[in-house]
Amino acid sequence: MKIDFANLTKAYLEHRKAIDEAMRNVVSSSRFIMGEEVRELEKQLQQYTGSKHAITCASGTDALILAMMALDIKPGDEIITTPFTFIATAETIAFLGAIPVFVDIDEATYNIDVNLIEEKITSKTKAIMPVSLYGQIADMDEINTLAIKYDLAVIEDAAQSFGATYKGKKSCNLSTIGCTSFFPAKPLGCFGDGGALFTNNAELSDKIKSIRVHGQTERYIHKYIGIGGRLDTLQAAILIEKLKHYEKDIIRRQSVAKKYNEHLGNDTTIPFIKENNISVWAQYSIRVKNRKDIQTTMKKKGIPTAVHYPKPLHLQECFEYLGYKEGDFPVSENVSKEIMSLPMNPYLTDIEIQYITKELKELL
Ligand SMILES: *Cc1c(COP(=O)(O)O)cnc(C)c1O
Numbered sequence: 170m171k172i173d174f175a176n177l178t179k180a181y182l183e184h185r186k187a188i189d190e191a192m193r194n195v196v197s198s199s200r201f202i203m204g205e206e207v208r209e210l211e212k213q214l215q216q217y218t219g220s221k222h223a224i225t226c227a228s229g230t231d232a233l234i235l236a237m238m239a240l241d242i243k244p245g246d247e248i249i250t251t252p253f254t255f256i257a258t259a260e261t262i263a264f265l266g267a268i269p270v271f272v273d274i275d276e277a278t279y280n281i282d283v284n285l286i287e288e289k290i291t292s293k294t295k296a297i298m299p300v301s302l303y304g305q306i307a308d309m310d311e312i313n314t315l316a317i318k319y320d321l322a323v324i325e326d327a328a329q330s331f332g333a334t335y336k337g338k339k340s341c342n343l344s345t346i347g348c349t350s351f352f353p354a355k356p357l358g359c360f361g362d363g364g365a366l367f368t369n370n371a372e373l374s375d376k377i378k379s380i381r382v383h384g385q386t387e388r389y390i391h392k393y394i395g396i397g398g399r400l401d402t403l404q405a406a407i408l409i410e411k412l413k414h415y416e417k418d419i420i421r422r423q424s425v426a427k428k429y430n431e432h433l434g435n436d437t438t439i440p441f442i443k444e445n446n447i448s449v450w451a452q453y454s455i456r457v458k459n460r461k462d463i464q465t466t467m468k469k470k471g472i473p474t475a476v477h478y479p480k481p482l483h484l485q486e487c488f489e490y491l492g493y494k495e496g497d498f499p500v501s502e503n504v505s506k507e508i509m510s511l512p513m514n515p516y517l518t519d520i521e522i523q524y525i526t527k528e529l530k531e532l533l
Contacts, residue, residue, distance in 0.1 A: 460509050481505050
């Protein structure tokens with residue numbers, strides 16, 4: 170049997186006619202930049218999350234950069250985040266000259282350990298950037314309480330959690346600014362790069378929209394230093410079609426995760442989802458001791474696996490200058506040695522799940 174990890178092909182084929190037509194419409198209109206689909210998608214994203222404002226952009230990475238630029242993050246400012254995430258989280262902070270201040274993760278959820286945040290807050294701290302990893306939202310109430318106490322902004326890195334809920338509220342609508350990604354392999358993916366920002370603050374929304382287009386307020390009038398960070402009309406048109414089926418996709422992902430849990434619950438550390446949370450299962454990640462061997466053998470059996478992430482960010486060469494060392498964040502370090510993601514997509518069949526878990530159990 171040959172298993173597809175994210176099955177992007179099927180995601181296209183299932184709605185091929187509608188997607189093809191949407192793409193053709195954009196191409197024949199020639200409105201490749203800021204066509205009407207962009208605005209239409211923003212309206213739908215805003216309604217979907219319940220956030221007052223949704224602003225699309227060129228990628229999840231750009232969403233983080235735009236959020237921090239809109240919040241006037243300056244060189245030397247400190248932003249608290251976790252080292253157990255995709256590089257973009259901390260990279261964008263450093264890109265703006267600000268300083269990523271790492272806090273270890275919770276061993277159960279792999280999200281930032283809210284008990285360790287307060288001791289890292291200094292007079293230079295400007296924001297907390299929790300990551301809603303693998304599709305599960307971080308402990309936003311505790312984070313927001315700290316942010317209010319110390320007058321900080323909160324930027325949710327929701328690149329993996331669009332559509333997830335926390336106490337009934339949608340990801341991206343739980344902080345000062347929520348940032349998501351529509352990279353093809355994310356739960357809601359387009360056919361290239363894409364992203365979006367969400368806020369309930371009208372002033373921030375206007376500023377983000379302006380910075381997204383070179384800081385302009387009207388044509389050739391530039392109020393801010395900005396970037397070229399717009400979402401392509403083509404990607405917007407594709408996302409409008411995919412958003413129609415997204416709730417169904419989430420339910421199917423949940424069903425896959427539940428079946429994995431049932432098969433694997435007694436044999437390994439399965440994902441832990443907090444009671445208040447509904448995950449969108451960007452990844453289904455378990456903990457294994459002999460990861461390398463398992464991955465090699467599974468690959469031979471046609472089962473792709475992945476590691477999110479093998480090296481915590483404080484130990485990456487690019488962050489050497491921050492002065493962290495091995496042992497600084499023991500939970501992140503341990504988890505990065507054992508974590509392994511299984512194929513996850515809405516189309517995995519019972520037979521495939523049985524095959525994957527049976528082969529895996531023999532190796533545990
Ligand atoms: C994917 C991802 C990003 C970056 O999104 P892109 O659209 O690939 O730029 C940022 N943060 C996290 C946690 C991600 O998983």
